[in-house]
Structures are given as structure tokens and as C-alpha cells.
């Protein structure tokens with residue numbers, strides 16, 4: 001019998017037709033849309049005089065540009081307001097389910113999909129957003145698309161895709177104290193570079209990955225794109241089923257049993273071949289932080305910033321340009337650098353487990369005076385739960401400012417911008433120049449490291465604070 | 469939407485050798501608030517092109533009148549990061565019809581092909597040759613021949629062939645997009661959907 005990977009099994013089941021010497025006509029089970037990458041797609045549908053073919057397969061929420069204060073009021077920024085209103089209009093016109101600002105399931109699209117149980121094993125899921133890879137944590141093929149493709153999905157429920165190559169990344173062993181799934185993925189990206197998985201779809205495997213919660217798995221799959229991968233996925237297991245059971249859109253009754261039986265087939269067969277295989281040892285992974293302007297520029301928080309040794313040409317120029325932007329010098333330690341902002345949130349680390357981790361950590365402490373600390377739940381549901389568990393009280397007591405759900409300072413399309421030249425240690429996924437506001441300097445880290453930085457006001461090894 | 473057909477393009481080229489240029493640099497998020505596809509070219513490379521007061525930065529290549537043309541020769545891993553198609557709209561709107569690099573990010577490349585900007589992947593050695601030739605003579609012309617799948621430095625005749633799949637090539641040459649193809653497949657897709 002042919003040995004297949006998990007990825008092959010799902011991909012092949014969604015090919016409507018293979019175009020000779022071309023891509024596959026690829027069927028999409030679920031499509032998420034938000035206010036920023038969808039308006040032009042709808043406009044083009046109108047220009048072509050066609051509608052939305054399967055509205056029940058699309059779900060919408062405004063998240064990228066929404067304010068994180070006073071969400072019950074009219075959005076002040078005119079352009080943001082227009083985008084959100086367009087989304088409302090388009091959803092109403094075509095009968096698309098919308099989780100609007102202030103509603104029970106409003107939030108970042110990649111947080112609410114799993115929360116609602118829309119995201120399920122074996123599915124194909126796309127969204128006009130590169131972090132759609134998050135949903136791969138459930139054993140789904142999920143990836144980001146451009147606006148032209150958003151239009152294709154709305155019009156036909158299909159896109160034209162060439163099948164990517166396959167890579168398996170295994171992580172084995174027990175994680176050390178103070179090491180989280182964010183550190184795992186930052187470590188992997190630092191090893192293989194921001195382009196290291198370009199052209200591939202990644203399956204994450206191994207005992208370390210298996211031991212992770214769904215939230216932690218989502219953090220890993222979320223950042224697949226930061227090493228260039230189209231997406232990343234993890235085979236579904238009991239952890240997946242426990243998370244999904246009882247969720248609003250999850251199958252129920254007999255359907256649940258049937259679904260689980262199918263989901264249990266979604267494994268990579270022994271002996272199946274990948275185009276590339278990498279293995280990492282969990283013991284080598286320590287708390288990580290980035291020092292440059294792409295997510296591949298990460299080091300252990302206790303290490304020094306790399307020197308330019310061995311670099312030449314445009315590689316060296318680009319490296320120095322990046323450090324110059326960050327205000328760092330090659331070879332210097334990163335520990336102890338002073339920080340101005342911390343941001344806990346985004347589709348990488350804005351889920352309840354992340355907020356719990358930060359709250360547990362800062363309980364009984366105060367943030368440093370020099371630090372502005374923002375905490376932005378990934379969804380209303382997360383916010384509600386954080387309230388119910390008393391986490392919000394702990395965080396506010398520690399001096400954190402709790403904001404309402406949205407992408408917020410992850411991409412700074414709204415007012416949540418880090419000022420030029422300031423340093424932010426952030427749980428988000430991108431440290432690109434200006435990502436958190438023009439001139440802002442971003443260092444990516446885990447929620448634990450961010451919590452430690454909030455308390456000390458400096459780049460800190462969370463394991464040190466732990467001990468006290 | 470349909471775009472201009474692409475067959476043979478001869479043009480001077482603009483060099484941007486920086487590596488890992490992400491789509492947040494090509495078009496920063498704060499300029500993604502439009503609900504129509506217009507005017508993105510003005511904000512192409514906004515924060516590299518202008519300072520915070522809106523004054524052009526003299527050291528950025530788009531502000532250097534020595535260089536111009538419809539071809540952008542870019543550094544390794546161009547277009548990484550966000551899937552925003554706006555990045556390609558901005559390049560197209562500014563006047564680029566072709567981007568050449570030794571390595572492209574996946575989604576960016578797909579987005580290019582979907583709206584009629586040709587991504588040409590060359591070997592690192594050929595990319596170096598291009599950068600050197602443009603530095604030596606900013607008026608040097610580069611030819612992109614899509615039917616033949618070749619890129620040529622016209623002054624020296626140095627050439628290399630590039631890959632593109634037949635389907636995408638045909639689309640580019642006719643100015644078609646995938647959606648036309650998919651709409652024609654409606655019956656097959658309906659049959660498939662009904663079984664899901």
C-alpha cells in the first residue's frame with residue numbers, strides 16, 4: 001500500500017482537478033475573511049456580476065484595524081470605519097456569518113475559528129492572512145492567500161494551487177523550565193532562517209510536540225510562515241478532540257463518533273517520505289528572543305548578538321542595516337538592554353493559556369515604572385474567561401493595561417503603535433521594521449519572557465525571575 | 469481582474485539588493501485601509517522612501533533618478549511575511565511589471581502571478597551579474613522574454629532561462645486570471661462540493 005503523509009492525505013482529498021503542467025484546482029472547506037483583505041475581492045465580484053457561491057463556508061470578523069478601546073462606539077478613524085462597514089455590508093448582502101465588534105465571538109480570526117469549533121481536522125482552510133497556518137494545529141491544511149484568491153474562493157470555493165514540497169520537523173524530549181512553545185518555534189526559525197522552509201508545507205511531530213496543549217500547538221503552527229513555509233500542521237490526537245468536543249460548530253452525537261473515526265486516519269503512515277526531515281532536541285531549547293528585523297534573527301536570551309564573522313556582500317550589508325535599525329551592535333549581549341513597551345496579544349500568543357501564564361508570573365509583582373504594558377486578549381471569549389478566572393484583576397494590579405480584542409500592536413493598523421525608536425518586547429510574530437509602528441523596534445519572545453521584562457524593565461531571562 | 473498581457477519586456481532596471489525584504493516594507497500596514505485597489509504606488513516602500521515628515525530620503529533607490537524602469541531586481545527572499553496582495557498592487561501601480569530575484573517568498577510569488585507582475589527567479593550568480601551591470605551602467609537594458617522564458621542583459625548578451633509552469637505562462641501571455649478558469653469549472657466544483 002502507498003505510504004502517505006498526513007499532508008498528502010488531506011491535500012489529495014481536496015483536488016477537484018489537476019491542470020496538466022499547472023496547479024491543482026483545490027477545494028476549500030472553510031474560508032475566513034476580515035475587513036482588510038476582503039473589500040477589493042467583493043468589489044471585483046460585483047464588477048464581474050457574480051455572487052458568493054457557498055456563503056455558509058465563509059465566516060467573517062473585523063480584527064486587523066479595529067480600535068481596542070470603546071468598541072461599543074463608532075470607530076473614529078474614517079478609513080478603518082469604512083473598511084469595517086464594508087465588511088458588514090458585504091456579509092449582509094451575501095449572507096455570510098459575521099462575528100462583529102462587541103459580539104460574543106468577536107476576536108482575531110485565527111483565535112475565534114478554533115474557539116467556535118469551525119476549525120477541524122482534515123479540513124482545508126484559507127484566509128487573506130498569512131497566519132492562517134495557525135489552524136494547522138488541528139491537523140488541517142491551512143494557509144494564507146492574496147486578495148485575488150479571496151475572490152476566487154468567494155466565487156467558486158476553489159483556488160489554483162501547486163502542491164508544495166513536504167518537510168517534517170520533529171522535536172523530541174522534555175522542555176526545560178521556563179521554555180514554552182514560542183521558544184520552540186523561535187528556536188527552529190533561528191536554526192533554519194526566515195526563508196528556510198520556503199516552498200514547503202511542514203508537519204510538526206515528535207514527543208515534545210505531542211505533549212503540547214492545543215494553544216501551544218497553535219503558537220507553533222502560527223509561525224510556520226515566518227520560516228517561509230506555506231503552512232504547518234500537527235496530526236490530530238486526543239488533545240485535539242478534547243479541545244473540540246462540545247464547541248459550537250464541532251460535530252455532535254453520532255456525527256462526533258464518525259468524525260473521530262475519520263480524524264484517527266489522519267496520520268502520516270510509517271515509512272512515508274518527506275522531501276526534507278529535521279530533528280531537534282528539546283533540551284537544546286532555551287528562552288529565545290529576537291534581536292533583528294526578521295523572525296529568523298533569534299538567539300537564546302542568554303546569548304550574545306552574532307558578530308558579522310563569515311558574512312559578506314549583501315548578506316552582511318543587510319545584517320548591519322538590520323542591527324542599525326534596532327540600535328544594537330554585533331557581538332554584544334542582549335540581556336540587560338532596557339525596554340519601553342511590552343505587548344501580550346496577537347494570534348500567536350493572545351489565547352487564554354498565554355494570559356494565564358503572564359498572570360501567574362506577575363502575580364504579586366509590579367511592572368517596572370519605565371514600562372508601558374499592554375495586554376490584548378485574542379477574542380471576547382478569552383477576555384471573558386480571563387475575567388472569570390481573576391486574571392484581569394491580577395494583571396491590572398501589576399500595572400498592565402487591558403485592552404479589547406483585536407490585532408492591535410501586532411501590526412499597528414489602529415492607534416496601538418509603539419513610538420519611533422522605542423523598544424517593545426512582544427508576544428506577536430513579526431519584528432519587521434515598522435511592524436508595530438513607524439520606527440518601532442520589536443523583539444519577539446514568549447509570554448513568560450515578556451512578563452519577566454515587564455517586571456524588570458530590561459531584557460531578562462524568565463528563569464531568573466522564576467527563582468525569586 | 470484581467471491585467472495587461474505580458475510577452476516581451478525590454479527595460480532598464482531598478483536595483484534593490486537588500487535581503488529579506490518583507491511585504492510590510494513594500495507597503496506598510498497603515499496604508500492598507502482602502503476599500504478599492506487604487507493609489508497604492510504612492511506608498512510603495514513608504515518608510516524607506518520618505519522620512520516621517522514626508523520628505524524623500526535621498527539614499528533610497530526609488531528616489532535616485534539614475535535608476536528607473538519596469539523591472540525591479542531584488543535581493544534574496546523578496547516578499548516574505550504578510551500575504552497582503554497590496555504589496556504587488558503597489559509595485560504594479562508604481563510601474564513595475566517584473567521582479568527579478570534569486571529567491572522569492574511563496575505567497576508573494578503567487579500574488580504576483582495572479583495580478584500580472586512576472587516573478588523571475590534567477591541563479592544567485594546571475595543576480596550578482598545583474599546588480600553589477602546595473603551599477604556599472606544604470607541605463608543598461610534587460611530583456612524578459614516570457615514565450616522563450618529567458619532573461620537577457622542586452623549589452624553583453626548574458627542570458628539565463630527561468631521556470632514558470634505552462635498554465636501560468638499562458639495566463640500571463642493572455643492577461644487571463646485563475647478566476648476565469650475556475651468559473652468555467654462550475655459544474656465539476658458543484659459535484660465535488662455536494663459530496664463534502
Ligand code: SF4
Nearest residue numbers: 131346347407410411
Ligand atoms: S494578530 Fe497579527 S499576525 Fe495575527 S492576524 Fe492579526 S495582524 Fe495578523
